[in-house]
Amino acid sequence: MGEKRCGIAAIVGRTNTGKSTLLNSILGKKVAIVSKVPQTTRNIIRGILNEARGQIVFVDTPGLHKPKHRLGKYMNILAEDSAKGADVIIHLVDASENIGEEEEMIVSYLAKAKAPIVLALNKIDLGGKFIPEYLKLWEEKKGKPVAELTKELTVIPVSALKGTNTGMLLDELFSLMPEGPRLYPEDMSSDFPQRLAYADIIREKLFECMRQELPHSIAVLVEELVERSKALTYIRAEIFVERDSQKGMVIGDKGQIVKKVGSLAREDLEKLSGKKVYLELAVKVKENWRQDEEILRRMGIVM
Ligand SMILES: Nc1nc2c(ncn2[C@@H]2O[C@H](COP(=O)(O)OP(=O)(O)OP(=O)(O)O)[C@@H](O)[C@H]2O)c(=O)[nH]1
Ligand SMILES: [Mg+2]
Numbered sequence: 577m578g579e580k581r582c583g584i585a586a587i588v589g590r591t592n593t594g595k596s597t598l599l600n601s602i603l604g605k606k607v608a609i610v611s612k613v614p615q616t617t618r619n620i621i622r623g624i625l626n627e628a629r630g631q632i633v634f635v636d637t638p639g640l641h642k643p644k645h646r647l648g649k650y651m652n653i654l655a656e657d658s659a660k661g662a663d664v665i666i667h668l669v670d671a672s673e674n675i676g677e678e679e680e681m682i683v684s685y686l687a688k689a690k691a692p693i694v695l696a697l698n699k700i701d702l703g704g705k706f707i708p709e710y711l712k713l714w715e716e717k718k719g720k721p722v723a724e725l726t727k728e729l730t731v732i733p734v735s736a737l738k739g740t741n742t743g744m745l746l747d748e749l750f751s752l753m754p755e756g757p758r759l760y761p762e763d764m765s766s767d768f769p770q771r772l773a774y775a776d777i778i779r780e781k782l783f784e785c786m787r788q789e790l791p792h793s794i795a796v797l798v799e800e801l802v803e804r805s806k807a808l809t810y811i812r813a814e815i816f817v818e819r820d821s822q823k824g825m826v827i828g829d830k831g832q833i834v835k836k837v838g839s840l841a842r843e844d845l846e847k848l849s850g851k852k853v854y855l856e857l858a859v860k861v862k863e864n865w866r867q868d869e870e871i872l873r874r875m876g877i878v879m
């Protein structure tokens with residue numbers, strides 16, 4: 577038997593294109609949170625796929641966007657850096673939405689990368705109306721037709737949500753990976769720290785239960801994580817908002833929103849940890865947390 581193929585595939589793209597959905601779909605388990613709100617992913621999340629033919633370390637990244645604050649700036653840096661360290665870059669686009677200024681910026685950046693690019697045209701279950709625009713953009717930036725870019729660019733239409741063509745995508749990725757030893761132990765499927773993963777689950781439920789614009793003003797930190805017994809984990813988390821008025825919105829009338837968030841989160845946390853979870857949530861106002869290096873560090877965004 578030949579050597580195994582092992583390497584890193586960074587999933588890069590505009591916000592909301594389905595990067596985290598693709599990661600979860602390929603791994604067959606939920607490693608990264610997903611929502612319809614842009615800028616859901618704030619950290620670099622590695623998900624590790626182990627197969628007989630080798631290992632691919634998928635790096636899910638925050639969606640590239642025009643940053644408005646320090647958090648956003650760091651999120652972009654994380655995404656760009658992970659593209660630099662990858663053996664293959666998956667440029668994941670939403671083919672049901674037109675290209676825009678951000679996509680221009682991303683393709684300009686990626687066109688200079690040394691690693692081969694797989695342009696994955698996602699959400700084809702919605703029709704793929706804008707596929708030609710994405711191909712045209714890449715051709716413009718590379719100065720060649722796609723058909724002549726075979727070594728540098730492969731194009732695959734996919735649906736991360738339905739799992740369409742993800743097998744074909746995997747075959748392509750394995751074929752592009754270098755031969756060599758595994759980068760992570762075979763039994764490992766993610767290296768995202770437990771506290772951050774737990775905090776993200778709570779954040780996902782806030783996204784689900786809150787109005788569209790508020791989630792960007794929210795941070796969640798797991799302050800305490802105690803294995804009370806073999807069967808019970810105690811988790812205390814704080815939800816930070818930026819203003820007093822937002823605190824009321826998160827708590828809701830008679831505490832109904834935070835209660836709902838708590839019970840949805842507990843369900844997922846119990847599935848993830850395989851234990852009963854006792855979850856305590858507190859909502860606090862912390863003005864300008866998005867500019868606060870200490871909080872960004874505790875969120876795992878600044879090293
Ligand atoms: N119809 C359809 N929807 C999809 C597909 N993939 C993802 N979505 C939806 O697109 C939305 C965004 O998905 P995410 O996986 O959170 O996107 P993301 O690129 O990780 O977003 P950020 O982390 O904010 O950059 C969610 O509502 C997903 O359910 C797909 O193949 N088809
Ligand atoms: Mg994401």
